Amino acid sequence: MAKKFMYINRKAPYGTIYALESLEVVLIGAAFDQDVSLAFIGDGVYQLTKGQDTKAIGQKNFSPVYSALGDYEVTKIYIEKESLEERGLTLDDLQHLVWEDEDEDYAEKDSIRLVSRAELADVLDEQDVLLSF
Amino acid sequence: MKFALQINEGPYQHQAADSAIQFTKAALAKGHEIFRVFFYHDGVNNATRLAIPPQDDRNITQEWVKLQKEHNLDLVVCIAAAQRRGLIDEDEMNRQGKDANNISEGFRISGLGQLIEAGIEADRLIVFGA
Numbered sequence: 001m002a003k004k005f006m007y008i009n010r011k012a013p014y015g016t017i018y019a020l021e022s023l024e025v026v027l028i029g030a031a032f033d034q035d036v037s038l039a040f041i042g043d044g045v046y047q048l049t050k051g052q053d054t055k056a057i058g059q060k061n062f063s064p065v066y067s068a069l070g071d072y073e074v075t076k077i078y079i080e081k082e083s084l085e086e087r088g089l090t091l092d093d094l095q096h097l098v099w100e101d102e103d104e105d106y107a108e109k110d111s112i113r114l115v116s117r118a119e120l121a122d123v124l125d126e127q128d129v130l131l132s133f
Numbered sequence: 134m135k136f137a138l139q140i141n142e143g144p145y146q147h148q149a150a151d152s153a154i155q156f157t158k159a160a161l162a163k164g165h166e167i168f169r170v171f172f173y174h175d176g177v178n179n180a181t182r183l184a185i186p187p188q189d190d191r192n193i194t195q196e197w198v199k200l201q202k203e204h205n206l207d208l209v210v211c212i213a214a215a216q217r218r219g220l221i222d223e224d225e226m227n228r229q230g231k232d233a234n235n236i237s238e239g240f241r242i243s244g245l246g247q248l249i250e251a252g253i254e255a256d257r258l259i260v261f262g263a
Contacts (some may be wrong), residue, residue, distance in 0.1 A: 001251055018263055021173065021213075021214060022173055024213060025248065129252040130260075131139070131252070133141075133258050
């Protein structure tokens with residue numbers, strides 16, 4: 001039986017390598033047919049911001065990879081509402097992530113679920129495996 | 134209970150490596166099973182055999198080696214994280230044309246799938262550091 005895996009992303013995309021190496025685990029883990037979801041909390045919400053430009057810091061901009069998560073059947077992406085608000089961000093500042101539902105003639109559906117801190121706590125409680133980055 | 138451990142930080146710099154060793158000892162002493170220890174991020178540096186900590190300090194790599202021998206632990210170093218940071222075994226040294234290798238006995242290098250498998254197989258996956 002599939003386990004519920006959740007990847008909790010807590011750090012800004014650059015400055016440390018945690019965000020990039022978390023994404024590498026998610027992509028590899030997608031091959032294991034588990035029930036996968038991602039959460040972005042704290043500075044982790046910056047990982048999904050639109051229009052990232054890393055030229056000036058001489059690092060690879062890996063943010064386009066998030067838009068491919070739907071193709072890896074990663075379709076549940078939780079964003080903590082308070083974390084956005086505390087940083088003066090709204091969902092409009094984030095990439096629009098979608099997946100195609102093959103059971104509904106490949107209808108495009110939103111992957112992002114905006115949840116409160118309390119709601120996210122309930123989602124965490126349901127998980128079998130929490131990987132925190 | 135069957136535990137798997139993920140270690141995300143390097144030795145001496147961060148408490149995570151020490152806590153993981155202490156957790157492992159305590160769990161084994163209580164009769165629990167350690168399914169696998171997976172070293173990721175800077176945690177891969179716990180596997181170098183070339184570290185020379187001061188003589189009056191603990192030797193974290195050697196502590197892992199000792200535990201591995203006593204309990205036949207599966208100590209796995211993430212290959213992607215290790216290559217980035219210059220941690221390589223003899224096979225990788227030859228494959229990549231490098232002039233040295235530094236992985237200690239008792240550790241093996243493998244892929245991230247080993248971490249996911251550990252999450253699936255273990256009753257609990259415990260993350261140390263980050």
